[in-house]
Amino acid sequence: xxxxxxxxxxxxxxxxxxxxxxxxxxxxxxxxxxxxxxxxxxxxxxxxxxxxxxxxxxxxxxxxxxxxxxxxxxxxxxxxxxxxxxxxxxxxxxxxxxxxxxxxxxxxxxxxxxxxxxxxxxxxxxxxxxxxxxxxxxxxxxxxxxxxxxxxxxxxxxxxxxxxxxxxxxxxxxxxxxxxxxxxxxxxxxxxxxxxxxxxxxxxxx
Numbered sequence: 001x002x003x004x005x006x007x008x009x010x011x012x013x014x015x016x017x018x019x020x021x022x023x024x025x026x027x028x029x030x031x032x033x034x035x036x037x038x039x040x041x042x043x044x045x046x047x048x049x050x051x052x053x054x055x056x057x058x059x060x061x062x063x064x065x066x067x068x069x070x071x072x073x074x075x076x077x078x079x080x081x082x083x084x085x086x087x088x089x090x091x092x093x094x095x096x097x098x099x100x101x102x103x104x105x106x107x108x109x110x111x112x113x114x115x116x117x118x119x120x121x122x123x124x125x126x127x128x129x130x131x132x133x134x135x136x137x138x139x140x141x142x143x144x145x146x147x148x149x150x151x152x153x154x155x156x157x158x159x160x161x162x163x164x165x166x167x168x169x170x171x172x173x174x175x176x177x178x179x180x181x182x183x184x185x186x187x188x189x190x191x192x193x194x195x196x197x198x199x200x201x202x203x204x205x206x
Contacts, residue, residue, distance in 0.1 A: 072102060074138075077115060090131075090191030091116060092124045092174075093202040102184075106191040116183045118142075118176050125150050125200035126173045133166040133187035140181030144174045148196050171196055 077100055080086040086099040090106040096119035104112030115138070118124075126148050137158050144164055145154035150173045158164060166172060166185075195201040 066103070070103065079117065087114075088203075089193075090114065090129060090133075090185070090187060090189070091193065092127055093193060094118070094122055094124050095202060096122060104189065106187065106189045108189050110189055111186070112189050112191070113184065113186050116185055118174075118181050118183070120176055120178050120180045122180075123150065123175045124173055126171045126196040127200075128169050128171045128194050128196075129166055129187070129191050130168055130194075131187045131189060131191045132168050133185055133191075135164055135166065135183050135185045137162040137164075138182040138184050140179050141177050142174060142181045142183060143176070144172065146170060146172050149173075169194075 079100055080098050085097060087101060087106065088097065088099065090112075091097055091099055091114075098117040100115040102113040102115060104110050106112045106114060137160055139160055141160070142158040142162070143155040144158055145151060145156060147154055148171050155173075155175065166187075193201070193203075198204055
């Protein structure tokens, strides 16, 4: 990766020098100008090819170890077994929550998608995440609000199919009803969770 970037910078500099040379020779006659233009065109083409190679390399690196072609039905989702929660990175960490990572890794840089299953009658105190996230309610009804303190009056009922956002470092809180909820969250890692009041953080409770 580093080698590709170094090569790209070198070719870009060569392209700039060639363009400057073409301009300086433009006043020395049509023949020299034509030769300089041809040389610059070749160097520019090399720069484009190198950029494409870098983009391809980034794509391969981002998808390493994970097939980018995915088609997953609800019945094919592999939820954690009883007593297991899955990775809680990028979640509230509340008791009873279960997660499945569909794409990427919320602990690392890059795009990720997780499914979050929250049990019935769960209340989640105000907290935030460092990354920019969007979410969709897959099933059930989710009650969601923004603010530094949990406030029942500020909750909005979000039935199945609803969409909402979790902007970076914006505090929010939520709860479920009698049936629980499944949510799909998309973000750009690395993610994490910070509670307004650390005493409400399940990860820090004894």
